[in-house]
Amino acid sequence: TNMNAAHLKEQIERMQNAIDSDPSLAVGTAKELAETVCRTILSERGQTVEGTLKISELTKKVVSEMGLVPNSIQDSAKGSDVIKKILGNLGTITQGLAELRNLYGTGHGKHGSAQPIKPRHARLAVGAAATFSNFLWETHEEQKQNR
Numbered sequence: 832t833n834m835n836a837a838h839l840k841e842q843i844e845r846m847q848n849a850i851d852s853d854p855s856l857a858v859g860t861a862k863e864l865a866e867t868v869c870r871t872i873l874s875e876r877g878q879t880v881e882g883t884l885k886i887s888e889l890t891k892k893v894v895s896e897m898g899l900v901p902n903s904i905q906d907s908a909k910g911s912d913v914i915k916k917i918l919g920n921l922g923t924i925t926q927g928l929a930e931l932r933n934l935y936g937t938g939h940g941k942h943g944s945a946q947p948i949k950p951r952h953a954r955l956a957v958g959a960a961a962t963f964s965n966f967l968w969e970t971h972e973e974q975k976q977n978r
Contacts, residue, residue, distance in 0.1 A: 834867060834868065834871040834968070836968065836972070839864075839868070839964060839965070839968055842860070842864050842867075843864070843957075843961045843964070843965075845860065846860045846861055846864065846957045846960070846961070847957055847961075849953075850950050850953045850954050850957055851950045854935075854947065854948045854949065854950045854952065854953035855935055855947060855948055855953075857953040857954075857956065857957050858928075858931055858932050858935050858948060858952075858953050858956045858957075859932050860957075861928050861932070861953075861956040861957050861959070861960035861961075862886065862925075862928040862929055862931070862932040862956075862960070864960050864961075864964050865886065865890075865924075865925050865928055865960045865963055865964055866886050866889060866925075868963075868964040868967055868968055869886070869889040869890060869892070869893040869925075869967070870889065872893050872896070872897070872967060872968070872971045873889075873892060873893055873896060875971070875975075876896055878892070878896055880892070885929070886925045886926065886928070886929045887922055887925060887926040887929070889925070890921060890922045890925045890926075891922055893967065894918065894921060894922065897967070897970060897971065897974065898974075899918055899921075899970065921963060921966075924959045924960075924963050925963065927956075927959070928956055928959065928960055931948075931952075931956055934948075935947070935948035935952075
């Protein structure tokens with residue numbers, strides 16, 4: 832996928848529009864978006880990514896490549912402990928998206944009697960994926976300009 836700011840915005844809107852009408856699709860798309868952003872950033876930075884990499888590993892790799900790993904923040908920076916905590920949670924977010932998708936999202940065969948996911952849960956997944964993806968993409972673009 833050719834990712835840019837406009838494409839990212841479009842994907843997020845598509846995901847948000849599916850929340851009420853097709854929450855499972857929204858959850859599946861949320862995980863895919865986070866994965867696409869990670870893969871695109873790594874690719875643009877000349878990093879090869881094996882096709883089988885789990886989203887949690889992908890997230891670790893991109894966060895490390897971008898210098899966003901919590902220990903890369905100077906302790907003297909205001910609120911560095913809070914920023915470290917939030918950055919540490921990025922990996923947890925994508926892992927959660929993957930697990931939720933496996934349970935409820937599109938892209939995996941479901942048991943016939945599986946309960947559909949509620950729109951409010953899909954909204955949570957979509958919001959998390961959008962925040963994660965936007966933050967990484969904006970940081971990536973900013974770092975490109977400063978290189």
